[in-house]
Amino acid sequence: MQQIINFLLRNKNFLLFIFLLLVAIGFTIQSHSYHRSKVISSTNFVSGGLYKWQHSIGKYFNLISVNERLLIENEYLRNQLTIATADTSSSKIIDTSTFATPYSYFRANVIRNDYQKRDNYILIDKGANDSIKIDMGVITDKGIVGIIEDTSANYARVISILNSNSRINAGLKNSDQYGSLLWDGKDPNMVQLATIPKQAIIKKGDTIITHGRSTIFPKGIGIGVISNYTMNQNNSYYLIEVKLFNDMTDIGYVYAIENHNAEEIKTLQTLDE
Template sequence: MQQIINFLISYKNTLLFLLLFCISLIFTIESHSYHKSKIVSSANWLTGGIYNALSGVDQYFRLKKDNKLLVEENLDLRKQLLEAQTILKERGSVQLNISDSVYELSSGRVVANRYNHLDNYLLVNKGEKDSIQVDLGVITQKGIVGIVEQTAQNHSRVISILNSQIAVNVKLKKSNHFGTLTWNGENPQIIQVEDIPRLADVKKGDTITTEGRSLIFPPNLPVGKVVSFELEPGKNYYTINVQLFNDMTNLNYVYFINNKQKGDLQNLE
């Protein structure tokens, strides 16, 4: 203890200078938006680099599982291609022009994932240099993940569907009755759907998909299945608990989905 006291006495001037310097630096940053934005940008770059390094180690040990998922996804895509070819043949079409699609996809890897708070976010290793923009939808082969909230040069921050501040239009796949996807902050595997009218025939095991009226997610993307529902006396809408198809605690590769017609539609609105 005496040595610590002697050290503080010996270097009191230097320590006082460093303390005052740090205080002045904080005041400068807080009072000037330019300096603040530069600090935030540098912090995002630094944390992104750290998360990239840590996730690289984790990625190495998950290669076997990732390969299995890729095989399953390729199988699913081949099935969809076969179904599309069958439909085109029945309709007498001879060509499917992919460039005419309204939506375009790009991939990314999750380098940080928070799921145990009320308002959760993900950090993905793609950003502005990869043409990632705010308000792009984020999905996996199993279902929706969230919406891009903020972008930097090399990374993007995604607001997770496990966030009390997000709401997504969804529907019952079998009947097209639509409602709103929200989260109560409790179980990261279970999410809530509100505003499905009491006229809808809701059953356990029913599939919930995206409704498609927003400019972010196309219709019929998978969300989850109904595990329980409740209709309080005197209420006109169900409260439904849905088990997500995605394991939101174990995300690795994701896809950004961009509606190429979003600008035109926004201008018309």
């Protein structure tokens, strides 16, 4: 306390000057509307900047919950879209609450994503307890990612399309020509589409999609675009380089697809074997 008193006594003239200056400024502001408006404007500028900064910080930390809500909404919308397009040939009004749709979508977060190896896998945070099953297709909002290979109670392993063992039916968007999608182990942004017959009319920039020739992926899910193509040694099939829609090095969340008719289709397929 004594130190405070000594400080005030030593600097009494300076402190008195500051006090009188503040009083004078206060009287000036109160008696002149121009000065008062300038002070208010400056105060609003400073406080506005602080509030904007505070809002930006809060918005950043709120992104996690916002993203989670968007994933839930996208999951719901994908399922509703499946219902709406399940019978495009019918003119009847469909009761979507009871209609048996061929596909359901389940959202999941990626907790591990390999893309630098020859055979890459992805780990997601949903498993058997969340209705995730082996042989479900896995996609993002941009395109395909892979196929569920194994599950535990709470997790699942996805065989990535960046895997030498991956084989997915795919083809040209503008025709019924299709082949086998594979990866040569080189560029994580490029995959190869093999066995497209030479009769197919193709050009750079054409879109490649899933062709629905299996029980895993619905027809029409995007994969990428043609960046280059060559003929095989026998001059009978194209080997097409496909630039992926997905950035496979940056996969944050996915949707697993269940085909409700898969077992029935597989049963019929075994009858031909």
